[in-house]
Amino acid sequence: MNAVVLKKGCPELLGFPHIVEFASKKNSTIQFNSFKPAAAESLRLYYILEGKFEWFIEKQHYILYPGDLAIVLPGQLQGGEKGFLDIGALAWLHVRLEQLEGSGKMVPGSWSSLTEKESKAIGKILVLNTIPVLSKFKEAGVLFQHLYHELLNQEIGYSTRVNHLIDELLILVARQLTRQNSSRRDFPQTFMKLEQTLRENLGHQWTLEEMAAMVGLGTTAFSEKVKSFTGFSPLNYLINIRISEAIRLLKRPDVNVTDIALDTGFYSSQHFATTFKKLTGYTPSEFRKKNLPNK
């Protein structure tokens, strides 16, 4: 890749309103205050080619080496640790997503061919991820190469290919994030991590795809593993956690039943009441009456 910086408005990017910036840069001098931590609206991906970069991403300190990919979500602060860009070479892509909510709901935009379900799952993984650097991630470098060639050579089919490459980059990042978080050897441990995430986000309407993606498995393999490990299908396991948490809350007099239903991830208090009664034989309010002190 030769040095190039394409910004919004460049002729190369005219067909790609969602690409805010694409660049490949060799930095051979230090310019003070050239790279202060700042936030942006776009999703920013940086692939390191040469050198060593010391950055802040969301106030955390990271050292990046060749082969590493940094992922900066919209709104996150990122910049050089000393306010400038270190000497070295890197490539980056800033892409504006139509939507990426704190809850993980992601809508890339009409350019993307990701399905709605998969966009949601990838968004959830991006939002829940706590380590913004994927190390030794050569596959991402290959995609950057392809993007570079497609954007600059503009051969027949390039506009389709560029959008596909960005989709592919998102998919690869999501897969790598889930793999980095588990050894792919220890299912119980991996499942415990997922369980903790589920508990911390119990109000979220988890789908099978999202849960499977969190541990880096396909939905079939994931369901099979969960079933043999826990005895439950993933969605039934989730109901199990929801009801257990609901029971704990029902035993506290200060939370009302509708809030409990929504906090524990049921669609409505009616849905909660039906599920609860089916399992325990009590409606939530009967159960509460039985367990609270007589006043």
Next chain:
Amino acid sequence: MDCFITIDLGTGAVKVSAFNPHGKMLHAMKGSYPTFHTRPDWSEQDPEQIFITMLYVLKNFLNEKIHPKKYKVVSICFSAAMHSVMTTDRNGVPLGNAIVWSDNRAKQESQELRNTEFGNMLYNATGTPIHPMSPLSKITWIKNHDPERFRQAQKFLSIKTYIIQQLTGEYIIDHSLASATGLLNIHSLKWEEEALRFAGITPQQLPALVPVFYSTAKLRREYQSSLNLPAGVQIIAGSSDGCLATLGGGIRGEGKATITIEDSGAVRVMGKKVLKDDKQRFFNYLLTEDSYVSGGPTNNGGAVFEWYAKQFGVFKRAFDLDDSMETLMSDAAKVPAGSGGLIFLPYLQGERAPIWNADAKGVYFGLNIQHEQPHFARATIEGILYAVYSIGKTLEEHRVIESLCVNGRFASLPFWTQLIADIFNKPVSTKIDADSVAVGAFLLSAINTGIYKNLDEAAQTVQLPDTYKPKKSQHQIYKKHYAIFERLSYKLFDEFKAISALQQKKG
């Protein structure tokens, strides 16, 4: 047809099984619940989640397997992992999570007590070795370190007590499970006053003591209707997983012992008398009034081999641990007995019987340049089984053991069973049906309804068809290696302590 349901509240999962009156297992279903390790030595579980999981599995089990076939459920018999403690407030609401068997937070409480005269007196009275796992130590820990919870705690319960209370409204604990608390006098079958005083609690704060056959508690009406069970279904208090695995292993009588290896392991004998051991190396748990299950537990069973497979095994498919372990075992089978002089001490999680050393660690000893990966795989399994043998050997100081019966996921693997036969130099039988805990719970239920007269008659019905014969030549090799294993286990005492201190500082 009549059917008998057993519910085992195990260390990580609940298992519901059903038997016909002839003792044939009809179906089984499980559901797991998580163990939380919020601090290094802590292991906790959420009693509400255990209850809901149990209810969920039971309901699915009845609806899918039992009701469609029109079975008539006669009774539901409970078994549970030992040593759990939970607290509830004056409304019966749990205060925090349950502290489960493997929790080691009460290290200091138990160390201070273990080698004192008072500690010895408690051990002789209660049958439970003084150890962090014992509810005696755990309650004492709560008193010392969480005074607010201690003050609010109206009751101190086992998880099984809570589950049965949720179903029936009664707070009960059977003598058998109670005999693993360190709080029950196993001779008088009453709460041991001295132990209670030490822990700072009163008998009113503990559940009512009942025999294992106690079955007059009634299932609440709501659960009768949601589970579609008859009003007369008997809820049997039952026993602990350890005692029931021994009963279900069919070894009641002279000259026999069972070896259970799941994640952890134990060697147990049954008899009409307790084992008296000056060094407090064994537990003596009560099954019924005239029968004791005695033996020693190891912390380092199959979990250690799983650890090895996770670190060094080959994973052809993501998370396929079973496949990885099978490959390792077939590698190990190609290496001769003794692993070319490579000896493994498996004390990755400290050790209980017989060395009772919480600081003990894992060691590969005797490495030379010829050793390859398969030697390690074999040495790892041999080391786990040497530790099991060391328990058996100390038991033999008190009892004659002529034959063994193995159960549990790991001990019943053919490769392991043959190794056990060779290392012990005794014939070993395995059961067709590996779940001895459920079988034991069924046998209690069957005695309860009069199918069998007593424990002896019940235990005799357990069939033990497969026998592995010891190979003399192999035993000679193991014997020589074991001698070194045993010396190392004690010799490294100071070094274990020193490295443990270093590791704790780092953590």
